Structures are given as C-alpha cells and as structure tokens.
Amino acid sequence: MDQLRPLGRSIDDVLLPTFGAYAQNLIAKEKEIRSTRQETHPYGFAPRHKLDVYYPDANKKPDAAFRAKPVLIFFYGGGFVTGNKVNQDYAHSLVYANLGHYFAAHHGFTVVIPDYRLVSHGAKYPSGGEDLKLAIDWVVQTLTKQAGYESIDLFVLGNSAGGIHTATYLLDPAFKESRAAITAQERSGPGVLLRAIFMLGVPFHWGSEDNAVLRTYLGEEDGKIWAHSSLGVLESEKKKNNGAPPPSLPGTKVSVLVSELDPELMQESGKQFQKEWETANITYDVLDGHNHISPQLGLGTGIEKEEAWGAQVAEVCKASATK
Template sequence: MDKLKPLGRSIDDVLLPTFAAYAQFIIDKENEIRSTRRETHHYGFTPRHQLDIYYPDKEPVAPFRAKPVLVFLYGGGFVGGDKVNQGFAHSLVFGNLGHFFASHYGFTVVIPDYRLISHGAKYPSGGEDLKLVVDWVKASLSQQQGYESIDLFFLGNSAGGIHVTTYLLAPEFKESREAVVAEERTGAGVLLKGAVLLGVPFHWGGEDNAILRAYLGEGKIQENSSIGILEKEKKKGAEPTLPGVKISILVSELDPDLIYDSSKQFKEEWKSADITYDVLEGHNHISPQLGLSTGIEKEEAWGVQVAEFIKSGATK
C-alpha cells in the first residue's frame, strides 16, 4: 500500500504497477488460499456463464439463522476480467477473495464470470447475468444441505458494481428483486440483505468513448448509467425501494475524482435506500481486492469492514 500514492489516480496508470506490487504477497499465501474448497458450476445459457463457489470449512463466527452467501462481481471496464486471473500471482486471484471471506468469517462466496463486450455484452446484460446468478442460488445452492435459508449479499467492484446497480435499479429486474427482498425473514428461501459497491463510477461525466458506446448504447451513456437509470425511475414515480436491504458505497482514497463525485451524488439521489458511504484509506482503484488474504492488517482492513457489514445485515 505504501507504494501506491506515487502511482497517481488514473486507472490506466495504476493498473499494472499495482498488480506487480501485490503479486509476491499473494504468492506467499498460496497454500492457505488453495486450502479453501472451490467448485465450478454453469449458471446460464452461454459458455461464459460459469461461476466458482468457495465453501467455508466452518460455520460463521456469529450464530446466524441463515447462511450468508456473498456474490462478488469483479471489475474490468466491460472488456476484461475473469473469476480466475490466469496471468497473475499463480492464478490465485480471485481465489484470495473467496478464501478470505470463507476461511475467516464462514461466508460462502460465489464469483461468476459475466459476459464482456467480446461475448456480445450490451446493456442491460450485466444485470441479466446477475439475475441468472440469483436464479442459480435459488434453484441450486439452496437445495444443498444447510443452505435452505440464505442471506444474500452482493459485492460489486467498478464495472461489476455497475452491473449490481443495474440489477437493483432497472425496471427489467423489478420482479426478480421483489422475489428476494422483504423487511424481515419469515422462513426458508433466499433473501437479499445487502450490497457493497466498491469503486463504482455511477456516471461518466462527459466521457464518450467506443467502449461506453458499445456497452451502454450509442447516445445512451448517461441514460443507462446507474444515476441515469435512477433519475429515469424517479421521474416515473417508481424510485426502487429495497426493504430490508442495506447499501454500502466504498471509495478508495486514490480512486479517480469521478468515482468520488458520482458516488456522493448517487447516495444523495437514492433517497429511499439505506446507504452508507466510506473511504478506504491508502487504497487505489485496483488494490483492495488484491490486498485480501495477504495477512497484512492494513491491506485487509476493508475486507473486515465488509464482513462487519454482512454480519450487521444478516438474519440473527
């Protein structure tokens, strides 16, 4: 983390140097990371629709009435990202994230691959893919012994966070959302309890480039941004409400200014939601997920914060 500040705030500038800075820390914990049981499952209608599930080897620290299940959607700017980064740190990322939450807190972690632009992704495909993951959790994971009652949480980073907000806001997913939200748990089944939005650009200001046009649509970059969707729903008198669901917005200290500004605006705009906003000291846009399972307290502090958020929202 001490090497990050001189790198600046631009995502392009910090990307490769940040990966280089963390590689050995992760490799040093390889045996521990690989000790967490991982299974791969197909969850959708294309070969890309694969997910990894990381199982805890112990019950959660707190005595919950339902199994906490965390779905992590990584970033990659609509063009990159995989549930296992084959070219970095002995392919331990994002197994390090799955291991961290499963081994330390007893959470079950689901990390799906979702469609990128190279797979034909176009808004609202990110929300569609997250809906498919929710459907898989309801149809498959909930059938496993001990998973009859599930408290579901989302953790979306950057582009992954955009897909989470698409699912939470867009009218296309209203029926799916309503099937998994309630003020309180009354029985078995899957209940959405919280979403963490990490380093998410909720709009792009005046940015207009080929990638944004390809995913969000020609002339629809603002309209299909997270804030654009929210504003459109509010004008219709249909601001999404998520009873029983907490939202946590996390911004890294060294994130680009646009992420700071759009995050604060998003919190102010979504008045019906239960939202908190926090800044992760010392981190940049890339470093939080790489810091997990390194065993370094200040690197993992944000993961502890997410775990506490999950524990606070889980069914007691």
C-alpha cells in the first residue's frame, strides 16, 4: 500500500504497477489461499456462465453472528471488456482465489465468484444485471439444496464494472420481481434473503466521457450513456414516482466504498448516489491508502492494513445478518 500514492489516480496509470506491487505478497500466501475448498459450476445459458464457489472450513465453528448461512457473491470489475474469476496471467493464478479464500477462511462466508458476459461476448445493457440475477438464481435454486444451506443470508460485493451491474440489478425495473423474492425486513422461514450490498470503486456515471466501449455496452443512441448509468436509472425511476426515489430494499444495507486514491469522479459520483437514493439504508466510506486496483489484491496477504477493508465488510455483514 505504501507504494501506491506516487502512482496517482488514473486507472490506466495504476493498473499494472499495482498488480506488480502485490504479486509477491500473494504468492507468499499461495499454500494458504489454495487450501480453501473450491468448486466450479455452470449457472446460466451462456458458455461464459460459470462460477467458482469457495467454502469455509467445515470443521470450523461459524461466527455466532450468523444464524443463517452467510453467502457472498463477488462481481469483479474490468470496464465491461476484461475480467475473469481466475486471472491466469498474474501471481500464479491466485486472483480472485485470494478474495474467496479470505472471506471463507477468516470470516466463514461461502463465496461465489461468477464470470459474466463481457462486450466480447455480446454484452449490452442490462446484461450485467441479468447475469447477477442468474447467479442469485443459482444460489436460490441450487446452493440451498446443499445440506446446511437451507437458510442463506446473501451479501453482494460489486467492484467497478461489477458494481455497475450490481446497481443495475438493484434499480432497473426489469429485476423488480427478482429483488422482491429475496428481500424482507425480517426472516420468516428458510430461503435466501439479501442482507447487504457493497459497491466498491464504482463510477455511478461517467461525466462527459463518451467512447466506443460505453456506447457498445450502454447504447449507441445519444443520451444512453447517462440513461443507463446508475444515477441515470435512479433518475428515471424517480421521474416515474413523481420525484420520489424508488423504495429502499427492505432489510438490506447498501454500502458505497471508494478508495482514497480512486479517480475523483468515482468519489463524487458515489456521494451523489448516496444523496439521491435517500430512501435506502445507504452509507459512504473511504478506504484509506488504497487505489482503484489494490483492495481486492490486498485480501489473503495476511497484512492487516491491506485486509482492514475486508474485515470492515465482514462486520457490516454480521450487523446486517438475520437476528
């Protein structure tokens, strides 16, 4: 983390140097990271629809804060064009196994990391929200069939573009029925309840940016880049409700997380998103010392200051869990 500040804020500038800075820290923990049991399953209709599941140690007593089984879905970033549940080209293919291991081994979560459709697979808005829905459907329809998973408290961590897809699922009316099926103020029986959402390093709009990738995913017509941004969808839903924000998700905490060294637009748009969605139980927090790439790479390193944000996420999940 100490090497990050001189790199600046631009994602293009910090990307490769940040990966380079963390590689040896992860490799040093390779044996521990690989000790976490992992399975791969299909979850949808496309070849891309595969997900990895990381399981906590079956012999370790779960945290007393969780009465239902805690399950965390992680939707990684990549600007709509890159990203894989396992990065084969970096640090002995330990990313994102490090994140799965961290939350499973240290906090008792079952961690689900899906691959989702990118632009090269024909992804167009709202396919990211559709893929998150399919991953949630897999948890509801398949994971709950495993012994001990009859009752699940579900948590979602969306990073960068994955956070945009998470916001799409939360706000777009196309997913209203799916959201209603997994949200409630209190648990009334077995099944899956969404308890907290984390959006890490998310651009909730792009300002004046207009490029081929944004137009390909969000729409070629003028105005679609804004209209299909998270704040644009929120604005549209407000207009439908005569200026009122969409209802909050009952029983669900929403947490906007930005890194201290994130691009300023992400910090500004995160604050704006919190302000505009005033009916939600939503907070805004800054991860000290991190940049746009480092939080997810710091997990599993065993370095306290690198993993502090993960511990913070776990504490919020515990506070949001079924009582």
